[in-house]
Amino acid sequence: MNDVLSYSGALLASAAAVTKYLAARDSGRPRTRARQFLIFGLLLLAAALTLGAPATARLALRYEAVPNLARLVGDVVAMGAANCLLALSTMAPGRDPHPHRRITGHTAVFLAGALAMALLLDAANTAPTTAFVSTYGGEPLIDMYLAVYAGYLTWAMATFHRLGHRYFHAPSTTIIARTGFRLTQLGLTCGYLWLLTRAIDVLALHTGWPIGAPLIGATVLPGLCAALVALGVSFPEWMPPLLRTRAARCLLRPIAHLRVMVALALVSMLWRPLVRAVPGVVVNVTVCGRTTMLYRRVIEIRDVQLRLAPYVHPDAQLVAAARSRREPAHEHSLALCEAAALATGLDAFRAQQRRPHPESPRVDYVNHDRIGATPFDEARHLATVAVAFRFSRTIRHVRRSLRPRPERSTTTLAPCRS
Template identity: 35%
Template structure:
């Protein structure tokens, strides 16, 4: 597992380190950015050194067996302290954050000194790149070393989870809130690694073989690290996900309006269509000017509906309302079905050249729309590209288009008429 998870986490951490390096160059005096940059550097070193091939090669080059253990675990403690520092700089003014960080750094420095002394006392001569902790857990000096290491790391993780989760409720930006929660979740996941290491300490004392649980240590460490990496970087790039989701939603809306647009505008009133059919046939491949094309599709549907006003029949609306209620429809769903039935009947009547019967014409042209929607064409009631009114208009017309294409009530009304 170490051969796969640790290289993956090392690559992710080095990528995050380089990504944050740009931010540090732009804001060299921002302590929070510096802290997270240092944290990613330490995390990248942790997983790079922990890769078995790197572990063994480093020990051979230095000539000290298992020195990689001290280096990687020391970086883990430093990483935990750096994350705490970053969160404190986010949460508190600079002077208060420095005061809170100072004692944490002193505690971390003391723990690192004790760990170095105990590691030297342990004198681990047998090279163990994949199961070092399990192999040396019975050594009393290493057991004490492990207590200091796990304690320093666990305290840092708990502090990170507490600060991150608490501040997420107050964060002003959505992706900052998500990032803080992911960071807190990553810290909590890392506590699983600490639990396994505590079991390694207690196992020899209780006569329990802890090898069966060892696979959980790299799994929790790797999963926690990846969550922290994503959590600390997502505030900078998460808005792109939002933008992509919005683009996908607009693309789907554009496609879902196609049945209604083809019937009401392209076939029934082609004069309202801006682009010729040959251009429109390939437009699903283009996303560059999607906002404009979606806006135009709404406009053309509304203009096509205006051209159908002489053929809108109030009796069709009454029949659709009756059949829709019998089918259990209500609210906006019923209104959309009624409007779709009226348009479908009007399109058919116009194609036959027959207006609605005398006295049945919907002279005011009002559509069966939700309360607050305007009854006329998009151009006439001030729908603007990208505005809230346009979003409501798109939502409504997508409902109508879906009913136009799929509703059995619409088909039943046309058959009845």
């Protein structure tokens, strides 16, 4: 079973690398360094899974001149794939305009780690075995070997998780690209779980506690990690042709209906308080489907937003951006600032307090050029705004801080004269 999963994951990773290469060649797109790192990393991942399969390990025991040499080569190849992942994270949009020095540093750390692992394995003087962790996991030198290996893989995957969203929050991002990235993140999560099971096995050898990890950690998780990563990175290439088939449209129609229903429920949380204040924007239609209703409510929210513009507090977006934990260009920060503007404008509209036009230009964090061109992308953005408008503590703080106060009367009474 372990051999089947390992070889299947290696085959999927190789197929994903070939798919990315052919997609770049057929479409005429330039072969960028990021794409080259991605293809090379997928090939290294396939090689690491092939070398780590039990059948390959048993075959290597017959011919290897140095004990556990195949194990060392497989681990170093896996670290090479992680190094490609670090290079991809470094070349993410907005990360570094000149990433060559950082990539060189990552490569130097990779080479130093591979050399340290080779020296530690040679100094440990181990005998050939297919159960490397369970046999030598209690020795200090092997523990250091495993720590270098697991630490480098964890660092690479965590870096991609932290910086990888930059790839898919660019203006050209599509829903298919976001879905592919979610699959890649799910595959990396399986990689985290696999490293955790290996750490549990080593801890059990040191302590003698009966806390051995389940067998799924060594059999299913590595192949599942590679399969999900391969499917995720190649998702934008093979999914669009599949969606154009009649069978795929029939199968995905219920999912599309569910997405529309969820988006309609979220957008309605923002639509209801706005149309209560400005009911004139609502168009009465007798028969209307869910998709049409969703897009109508998006248009009506934008109409109300235009009417509330004179009432928006000039500092609303600045206060919301100051309390946001993410970058100003992040999608969540943009939605938070837009929700703050709507909230203060709605409060001032109810109190009938227009804001004077500020002399200095106001910083506007809401950049609608980042939102996709499709109506559903606009609805998805407004759903994020609605969640922030309804549940965010930052919005509640902005509304309390910038709550409109009743205007004092400027008329004075004439003094009484006797």
